[in-house]
Amino acid sequence: MRMDTSPVRESRDFTLLLAAGTVFAFGAMITYVAIPFQVYRLTGSNLMVGLIGIVELVPLIVFGLWGGALADHFDRRRLLVACGLGQFVWVGLLALNTFVGEPRLWVLFVLAALLTSTAALQRPSREALMPRTVRHDQIAAAQALTSFGGQMGVLAGPLVGGLLIAYVGIGWCFVIDALGLLVATALYVAMRAYPHTAETTPPSLASIVEGIRYGIGRRDLLGTYTVDIASMFLAMPVVLFPALVEEVYRAPERLGLLYAAGTIGAVLATATSGWIGQVHRHGAAITVAAAGYGLCVAIAGLSPSFWIAFVFFALAGFSDMVSAIFRGTVWNQTIPEQMRGRLAGIEMLSYSLGPRAGQVRGGLVADAWNVRGAVVSGGLACVVGVAATAAALRTFWAYDARTDPHAVAERESRSARGVG
Structure with a gap:
């Protein structure tokens, strides 16, 4: 650990x-x-x-x-x-x-x-x-x-x-x-200095489109983006925290604790991350962790006590960070050197747009239904969405860092260049 x-x-x-x-x-x-x-x-x-x-x-x-x-x-x-x-x-x-x-x-x-x-x-x-x-x-x-x-x-x-x-x-x-x-x-x-080790592509709209096509064309990468967007869009609870402490728990002075819960869980996940290097089925690990994130959010929404909700929001942050670490590992172990910048740009969009859209979704559902319903339904929808992604993208679910052709190719390329 x-x-x-x-x-x-x-x-x-x-x-x-x-x-x-x-x-x-x-x-x-x-x-x-x-x-x-x-x-x-x-x-x-x-x-x-x-x-x-x-x-x-x-x-x-x-x-x-x-x-x-x-x-x-x-x-x-x-x-x-x-x-x-x-x-x-x-x-x-x-x-x-x-x-x-x-x-x-x-x-x-x-x-x-x-x-x-x-x-x-x-x-x-x-x-x-x-x-x-x-x-x-x-x-x-x-x-x-x-x-x-x-x-x-x-x-x-x-x-x-x-x-x-x-x-x-x-x-x-x-x-x-x-x-x-x-x-x-x-x-x-x-x-x-870290000069490029392969022929580079001058920046242009065509080069950006080339990167997008590469990311979409690789089902394992597409799975990482889809899981991330689905998790944040469907289950992102942060926008609902003020209403939770005001309307549900009647404890507005604890709002800051709710905002900190996910980060505390994420820090705990990274501080105990020694086991992550022993896992090779990264697609399955991302799926399980992301589904765990949605499940913890749903349980937090059902919790009768503020402190139980706090614990499960922290566990949600823990699960989300585990998913993020494995997603980053897939990206960094498999994307060729000459494509890494463009794919990093796409990755940044995937985890920036999802939370913003998720805040809109959460607010609309809460206004149309109620705060608990918005949190619980979002968490459960996340579990379903992540499971559907894994079922539709079998290459993503089956990804194994030891045998994946892209991971093997990048490992051999680095070895041939004397890197590491």
Whole structure:
């Protein structure tokens, strides 16, 4: 059960990449708290707060895909550095907008869109570079460690952001994030170069379409995307938490605990992830974990007690993280080097769009029926959707890292290049 830390002990560049990603996640979550709070303070409108998410959606889609195409042609480490500096500039301007006179609302919206665009450009390069920094047989452990670092940032960032807002002001949230961005970018600079090992494809719409066709054409990859989207779209409960604590449990002071439950479960999953490297039937593992996520959400929705619901929401976060680690392992162990950036861009969309659509679904069902019904029906629908995906995509269900032709080909390719 102990986390496998061999990638950190053996690979300096993976350690740098892990530390930088954790700092980025931590700072991003501070700003994630600060921007909506500042919009609400300026307008008093929940609608305007919601529009921030809409404004960020299009850049996320467009620049996520474009960032993947760039990552498959240009030096990924340089892209990480350039995008890190870009994010530093945008966050610095957010701080300036806060400290100099009355903050301007339109500036907040523009900078939020620019910040999302730059982060979306950067992420495929980081995802595509990670497998290059470790041995092929360490990818599962590296994926767990990467997830652990990200979840620690997600857990600590909002807490620190809330304290900064309460005691020193919103502007200092952006200052802390900007300083973190400089530190993380310096860590990327300290990494060695990783030139492409195969012929690259110049970034274009055609290259993006080529990546999409590759992802859809491989049934095992298609299964990972479908399971993720189905889980988040059908069972994502977060938007219903305020109504749960107000209408069902009559304990609004515990809202923060519900928001933290999933992250606590995810951190626990990564901290006890040593067993994951011993599992080879990754398609079956993803299916079971994702179905477990839906089942735990449904049980939480039925729970008569807040604390029972809290435990099962934490178990849902645990199951979702296990599914995520195995999905990432499949991607990183099987996708060819020359396609990895574009597929990382598609992957980013799969776990970004599902939760957003799931929040809309949850809200509509809760208004049409009731809060418990929305949570329980979503969890049960997730179980059915995941099972249907596994039944329809037999290649995905039968995936075995030891025998899968794509995993074998990538393993032999890395061996031939002397990687790991």
